[in-house]
Amino acid sequence: MELKEYFEFLISDYTLRTISIGTAVLGAICGMLGSFAVLRKQSLLGDAISHAALPGIAIAFLIIESKNSVVFLIGALLSGLLGTFWIRGIVNKTHLKSDTALGLILSTFFGFGMLLLTYIQKIPNANQAGLESYLFGQAATLVESDVWLMSGVTGISFIILLLFWKELKILLFDPDFTKTIGFNTKFLDILITSFIVVAIVLGLQTVGVVLMSAMLLAPAAAARQWTNKLSTMVIVAAIFGALSGVIGTGISASSNNLSTGPIIVIVAAIFVLFSFVFSPGRGLLFREIRFRKNRRDLQLHKTLSFMYHIAKDHANISHPHAIKILNNFQGFTRKTLKQLEDKNYISLDGNMWQMTPTGYEKAATLYDQISKSDE
Numbered sequence: 001m002e003l004k005e006y007f008e009f010l011i012s013d014y015t016l017r018t019i020s021i022g023t024a025v026l027g028a029i030c031g032m033l034g035s036f037a038v039l040r041k042q043s044l045l046g047d048a049i050s051h052a053a054l055p056g057i058a059i060a061f062l063i064i065e066s067k068n069s070v071v072f073l074i075g076a077l078l079s080g081l082l083g084t085f086w087i088r089g090i091v092n093k094t095h096l097k098s099d100t101a102l103g104l105i106l107s108t109f110f111g112f113g114m115l116l117l118t119y120i121q122k123i124p125n126a127n128q129a130g131l132e133s134y135l136f137g138q139a140a141t142l143v144e145s146d147v148w149l150m151s152g153v154t155g156i157s158f159i160i161l162l163l164f165w166k167e168l169k170i171l172l173f174d175p176d177f178t179k180t181i182g183f184n185t186k187f188l189d190i191l192i193t194s195f196i197v198v199a200i201v202l203g204l205q206t207v208g209v210v211l212m213s214a215m216l217l218a219p220a221a222a223a224r225q226w227t228n229k230l231s232t233m234v235i236v237a238a239i240f241g242a243l244s245g246v247i248g249t250g251i252s253a254s255s256n257n258l259s260t261g262p263i264i265v266i267v268a269a270i271f272v273l274f275s276f277v278f279s280p281g282r283g284l285l286f287r288e289i290r291f292r293k294n295r296r297d298l299q300l301h302k303t304l305s306f307m308y309h310i311a312k313d314h315a316n317i318s319h320p321h322a323i324k325i326l327n328n329f330q331g332f333t334r335k336t337l338k339q340l341e342d343k344n345y346i347s348l349d350g351n352m353w354q355m356t357p358t359g360y361e362k363a364a365t366l367y368d369q370i371s372k373s374d375e
Helices: 003-012 014-039 043-052 054-064 069-093 098-121 144-163 165-173 175-180 185-204 212-224 230-253 260-278 284-311 323-328 334-342 357-374
Strands: 346-349 352-355
Touching: 014 043, 014 144, 014 165, 014 185, 014 212, 014 230, 014 260, 043 054, 043 069, 043 098, 043 185, 043 212, 054 069, 054 098, 069 098, 069 144, 069 185, 144 165, 144 185, 165 175, 165 185, 175 185, 185 212, 212 230, 212 260, 230 260, 260 284, 284 323, 284 334, 284 352, 284 357, 323 352, 334 346, 352 357
Parallel strands: none
Antiparallel strands: 346 352
16 A cells, blocks of 8 residues: 555545544553653553553453443553552562562463453353453554543643643652652652553553553653653654554554554564664764764874874974884874874875974873873
8 A cells, every 4th residue: 555545545434544543642642651651760660550451351341241441441440550559569568679569460460360361251251252352452443432532631641741740850850859849759659650550551452461561661762862851752752652653553554464553563663773773862873983983083182192292302393204103103094194184283295294283282282181181
């Protein structure tokens, strides 16, 4: 399917339009709230919450004995919140670290959820068909009411972030100072954690329990590579998340054999990989370029410094010297000399070199800087 055909199909087809908008909104809220999980070094929290939500879905089905997405979301939300508070309780009341608590809750709740799903499959009730789709998600089941619900929660989350922006920002980077100036850190922690739970629960129907943590963390991890500013990171993460949803839905729609949820996660992972390599500040490519440039500059400065020590012993700094006098200096290369000449630090004449006033002044400045650093 060509791009033009896809957009025409997107406008005309209700199902594709609904899924695209829904996944875009889901990606935006996950990127926005996932930024706080990444910066708080709670990356495993999303994985634990998504797995902890599974028993809530199963118990909700056992109570109503029919499929109702709103009831399932409520059950998943309560179960996810319960798992979150248990994690906090284990960390605060015992000597166990947070990663241990996360692993315990994740495995326990997920195991209990799988047990309930197995039990439900053996119940003589035709309504349980498709319940296992919450494991890996089934975006095709999204309807307009689900999109409105996602949009409403995203809007509320954005408003809450704006209202508590200063407090949450201070909490992220200096929790002790936040407590010192009188803010209720416990309330703020519960607030942001609860919204993260809500975002995860909203995505279970689309991406599923297993892959939801990637949807929460990947856009934020990608955005972190491009900026050091929290507000910019939140916006960029929301954009990456929305694009992952739209592009993933488009790729899935172009083939009948590709599930939407996994494709969305793969697209988000591609954003992460691209950011890791090509972001100007932290990208591996630009880091290597800066490393090579710094090493090249260091080699030039060392060569220039060696020449300076030779030239300063003469009354005339422009006194010509034979290039072979540099043979005892290991950093010297013909390429280095050419670069120094291009910078007007030295002039070359056959096998002779001489230092220019500009080069002598630059070398003297470098020498003074080194001397001061040694002191």
